[in-house]
Amino acid sequence: MHTSIAGGLHLSLERAHELRCTTMQIFSHNPRGWAVKEISGKDRELFHRLKKELDISPVYIHTSYLINMASQSKILRRKSINLLKEEMERADALGAEYVILHTGSAAHDDKKAARKRAVHALEAALKEGMWQAGLLLENTAGAKGDITSEVAELAEIQGKLGSLVAGVCIDTCHAFQAGYNIKKPEGTGQLAEEIEKYLGRDSVKLIHLNDSKADTGHHRDRHEHIGRGYIGTKGLKAFVRHEMFLNVPIILETPKKTDTDDIRNLKAVRKFF
Ligand SMILES: [Zn+2]
Ligand SMILES: [Zn+2]
Numbered sequence: 001m002h003t004s005i006a007g008g009l010h011l012s013l014e015r016a017h018e019l020r021c022t023t024m025q026i027f028s029h030n031p032r033g034w035a036v037k038e039i040s041g042k043d044r045e046l047f048h049r050l051k052k053e054l055d056i057s058p059v060y061i062h063t064s065y066l067i068n069m070a071s072q073s074k075i076l077r078r079k080s081i082n083l084l085k086e087e088m089e090r091a092d093a094l095g096a097e098y099v100i101l102h103t104g105s106a107a108h109d110d111k112k113a114a115r116k117r118a119v120h121a122l123e124a125a126l127k128e129g130m131w132q133a134g135l136l137l138e139n140t141a142g143a144k145g146d147i148t149s150e151v152a153e154l155a156e157i158q159g160k161l162g163s164l165v166a167g168v169c170i171d172t173c174h175a176f177q178a179g180y181n182i183k184k185p186e187g188t189g190q191l192a193e194e195i196e197k198y199l200g201r202d203s204v205k206l207i208h209l210n211d212s213k214a215d216t217g218h219h220r221d222r223h224e225h226i227g228r229g230y231i232g233t234k235g236l237k238a239f240v241r242h243e244m245f246l247n248v249p250i251i252l253e254t255p256k257k258t259d260t261d262d263i264r265n266l267k268a269v270r271k272f273f
Helices: 011-018 039-056 074-096 111-126 151-164 170-176 184-200 232-240 260-268
Strands: 025-028 058-063 100-101 134-138 169-173 204-209 250-252
Touching: 011 025, 011 134, 011 232, 025 100, 025 250, 039 074, 039 250, 058 074, 074 100, 074 111, 100 204, 111 151, 134 151, 134 232, 151 169, 151 184, 169 184, 204 232, 232 260
Parallel strands: 025 058, 058 100, 100 134, 134 169, 169 204, 204 250
Antiparallel strands: none
16 A cells, blocks of 8 residues: 555554555655655664564655656756655665656657656666665656656666666556556556566566546546446456466555545455455
8 A cells, every 4th residue: 555654754654554564655755845854863763673573565665746857847857866866865764675756758849859858867867876776667647748658668768777777667547548448358468468578577566556537548647446447346356367467566546535445445456366
């Protein structure tokens, strides 16, 4: 489950444990702000100890929504590079295994040129880093300007960065919105085939399992509760049970309107196995 850090970073681990999760994702700071407060020595120590004690692994850190490695603004790219470095730094401070990034978007430019900028920016951010945490690139919903909603697009960037990135995260809602109709076995099959062909099956290090508020191909990034959206129980169950994804950790980023939402969504997914 994506859990909240409200009240202290380590509380996210307790929340995950309470939900009987063995893996979790967090934002390590407010994802809608550039300002980041340093993690104190005490907080680091507390997180490390609790992570080990509660046996939560891997821990994923989702990067800030403000980061845009493909931005046409040089200033924004520079800020994005710096914040990504900071996110990696924080992941290491907490002992988190992976950092998740939406590569970027450039609505007023050719996608290919935008991807090139993203590759350069990612190289600048990652080349001198000796981080333990691995960076994962996430597929996006394909809204106007998105540069990595298709597997081949993710692969183009991953291919140029080589070992600087650790792999990819596949989000079911985003894939469905980008036009992979995973409600049906053929859609999941097509997605898996493209992953095999362009990325290699071992590159998928995380599944974001979300249902979708909109029907396939609408490029709308609106997550829905498991089984209540357009992908539905059958589609999501077949997806996670596909042999390519069967051993990949799953994180839910489903809506949290009431206290019971997480419990109910997790219960629905546990029934898949
Ligand atoms: Zn996601
Ligand atoms: Zn999303």
